[in-house]
Structures are given as C-alpha cells and as structure tokens.
Amino acid sequence: MMPPLGALRVFEAAARLASFSRAADELCVTHAAVSHQIRQLEEWFGRPLFLREKRGVRLAPEAERLAEILSASFERVSAEAEALKQRTKSEITVACIPSIATRWLIPALGDFLAAHADITVKVVYAMAEQRLRETGCDVLITLGADTSDGVACERLFSRVNRPVASPRYLERKGNIDSPDEIAAADLLHDETTRHWQHWFTKAGLPPRQPLSGPVFQDFNLLATAAIAGHGVALCPVEVCRREIENGDLIVLSDLAVLEDEGYFLISKVSRQKAVSAFCAWFKAVVNPVAG
Known part of the structure; x- marks a missing residue:
C-alpha cells in the first residue's frame, strides 16, 4: 500500500529544505498545510519523520533514506516530463525583470520570433533575485545569480x-x-x-x-x-x-556602487533546443561582439 503521494511531495520538499516554511513557499501552500501533510504521513508510518526543535525542524535519522529516494525519484520524473514536453511542443516561458524586459528583451524579440517561427515565447514578470525553480519557467533573466544544482547561470550585465x-x-x-x-x-x-x-x-x-x-x-x-x-x-x-x-x-561621475552585483541569464543545464536557441540569441543581443 502506497502512502499519500501528495504528502510525500510535501515531505520531500521539507526534508530537502530543512524547513516547513521554505517548503510551503516552494509549493505555494501555507505553513499549516505543510504541517498537516507531514502529520498525515507520520500517522501513516506510525513514527515521527521530523524532530521538532526550538529553532525549526530536523529530519529524523530513520527518515533520511526515504528523503533521498524521493528526491531522486522526483528528479527523474521531472526530467522525463521535461523530455516529453520537448518532444511535443516548442514553447518556452521566459521570466524577466521589467528593467531588462523593456530595454533589451521586448524591443528585439521580433527578430527572434522571425528567425524561429516554430517557437512560441511567453514573457512573464520576474522578481529581482528569484530562482529558476521558483518561477516554473524555462528561462529566467533577473538580478542576482542562481547557484542551484542543475542550473546554468550566465552573467549578462554588471550592476555597477x-x-x-x-x-x-x-x-x-x-x-x-x-x-x-x-x-x-x-x-x-x-x-x-x-x-x-x-x-x-x-x-x-x-x-x-x-x-x-x-x-x-x-x-x-x-x-x-x-x-x-x-x-x-x-x-x-x-x-x-x-x-x-x-x-x-x-x-556624471566614475564613482560607482554595487560593483559586485550583476544581472544573469538562467536556465536548466539539460535544456531543450528552443531554450538553447533563445539563450544564445539573447546573449548576442546584449553583447553583439561576444555573440
């Protein structure tokens, strides 16, 4: 008999992030909903899966193997779903912060669409310093790097x-x-x-x-x-x-601040051909000499 699949998904996120609150943010649900799902799963197993401490929660040692198996399994399902998506359509969603979208992306986007008539592009707003996983999009153009596993992160502009x-x-x-x-x-x-x-x-x-x-x-x-x-x-x-x-x-002056920050082009390492084409094109728009 399988435990509740929805509760397993919540458990995997909470275990990976070591936080019910961060799991709630990632899954776009409330902290209470995460707690309820974890309690439901603990009742099914008949044992605690997390150790509740003053400063948060910690994965119980006997639950570590389950967390590892679930993370690997969900990653395989995600990869296969992405591969199926690539085989069935060439549609990409680009999340972009407004300052880059209005100056660089939207003015030039017609050139990309003309050269890639088989690719549909959807442009949505991104928040500064968002991570690709949080957006659910194929490409993210934002302020700040994304150092998550499985992510390609390329610098576009300095923030000087x-x-x-x-x-x-x-x-x-x-x-x-x-x-x-x-x-x-x-x-x-x-x-x-x-x-x-x-x-x-x-x-x-x-x-x-x-x-x-x-x-x-x-x-x-x-x-x-x-x-x-x-x-x-x-x-x-x-x-x-x-x-x-x-x-x-x-x-008015060469004196600068925010020299160490930058704007980045972010996508999955295992990206579909349409995403690769878009990323190569946009890098050339931003820096024609390098492109």
Missing part, C-alpha cells in the same frame, strides 16, 4: 551604478561634476535611499539624514523620471547603455 542625469536637467542646473555638487542636486531613489548613502560614503562625504527626493518602487519609473529631467539617479550603466549612448542620460 553611477550617477546620471538628463541633458534637460543639466541645462537647468548647470554642470554637475564634483561629489559635493551631485550631493546637492535633486536626488532620485530606486526603492531605498541607502544606495545614495553608500555613494556618499565612497565619495568621502558625511552621511545625510534624512535624504530628500522621490523614491520609486520600480527601476523603470526611476529611469523615466531621470530622463524627464527630474533629478540625478544612480543607474546601472550597462543596463542603461543605450540611453547613455543616445545621449538621453549623461554619466
């Missing part, structure tokens, strides 16, 4: 941020060259003021609290405000390469 402003803003305010002049300008903020505080520290300027200026929840809103001439923004210069080359934005 430098102060930028539009020509119309500089026409109104005059040249802005020094850190002191930048600090005295109308500052625009991407989600938080801490990036500007970090920039002030690197420039040798004292911290300023509180910082004035509008805070934009989405980078596209920030970039639109900067181009419209509302002030000076810290922008990832590689992502905004075209706006800078076109003269819509002018870099």
Whole structure:
C-alpha cells in the first residue's frame, strides 16, 4: 500500500529544505498545510519523520533514506516530463525583470520570433533575485545569480551604478561634476535611499539624514523620471547603455556602487533546443561582439 503521494511531495520538499516554511513557499501552500501533510504521513508510518526543535525542524535519522529516494525519484520524473514536453511542443516561458524586459528583451524579440517561427515565447514578470525553480519557467533573466544544482547561470550585465542625469536637467542646473555638487542636486531613489548613502560614503562625504527626493518602487519609473529631467539617479550603466549612448542620460561621475552585483541569464543545464536557441540569441543581443 502506497502512502499519500501528495504528502510525500510535501515531505520531500521539507526534508530537502530543512524547513516547513521554505517548503510551503516552494509549493505555494501555507505553513499549516505543510504541517498537516507531514502529520498525515507520520500517522501513516506510525513514527515521527521530523524532530521538532526550538529553532525549526530536523529530519529524523530513520527518515533520511526515504528523503533521498524521493528526491531522486522526483528528479527523474521531472526530467522525463521535461523530455516529453520537448518532444511535443516548442514553447518556452521566459521570466524577466521589467528593467531588462523593456530595454533589451521586448524591443528585439521580433527578430527572434522571425528567425524561429516554430517557437512560441511567453514573457512573464520576474522578481529581482528569484530562482529558476521558483518561477516554473524555462528561462529566467533577473538580478542576482542562481547557484542551484542543475542550473546554468550566465552573467549578462554588471550592476555597477553611477550617477546620471538628463541633458534637460543639466541645462537647468548647470554642470554637475564634483561629489559635493551631485550631493546637492535633486536626488532620485530606486526603492531605498541607502544606495545614495553608500555613494556618499565612497565619495568621502558625511552621511545625510534624512535624504530628500522621490523614491520609486520600480527601476523603470526611476529611469523615466531621470530622463524627464527630474533629478540625478544612480543607474546601472550597462543596463542603461543605450540611453547613455543616445545621449538621453549623461554619466556624471566614475564613482560607482554595487560593483559586485550583476544581472544573469538562467536556465536548466539539460535544456531543450528552443531554450538553447533563445539563450544564445539573447546573449548576442546584449553583447553583439561576444555573440
């Protein structure tokens, strides 16, 4: 007699992640639902599968072999399902954060579709620093690397941020060259003021609290405000390469923050041909010389 399959899936996730909460997030269910399924499975086996501790849960030693077998089995089922999907259709889903989608993906997507008429592409929103497994998509373009097993992760852009402003803003305010002049300008903020505080520290300027200026929840809103001439923004210069080359934005200083971060193209190592074609194409769009 087989134990409940749904409960086994929950058990495998909780065992692999060593957390009921993280398992709930991965499976898109509540913590209570995970706890209920685990209790149901423990009743079926007649023994505890997890040791409940003050700081969380730990897999019971006698349940470790079951967890290993389930993880391997689910991985085999996933691989076979993916292979069947590849044999039956050439449809890929691409999750992309808005800043890359509006500047790089969507403007060029028609070229890919024209060259690959047999491939259907669905584009959906991604959240910054999401992982491929969380999206359920074939390709993920996001901020931050994905170091999960079985994932190919390739860097597209650096996140180096430098102060930028539009020509119309500089026409109104005059040249802005020094850190002191930048600090005295109308500052625009991407989600938080801490990036500007970090920039002030690197420039040798004292911290300023509180910082004035509008805070934009989405980078596209920030970039639109900067181009419209509302002030000076810290922008990832590689992502905004075209706006800078076109003269819509002018870099005011070489002093940068967020140098160690980047934007990445992520897919499964064992990816279908359509995904490989898309990834090769998009890397060439972003970096024509390397492509």
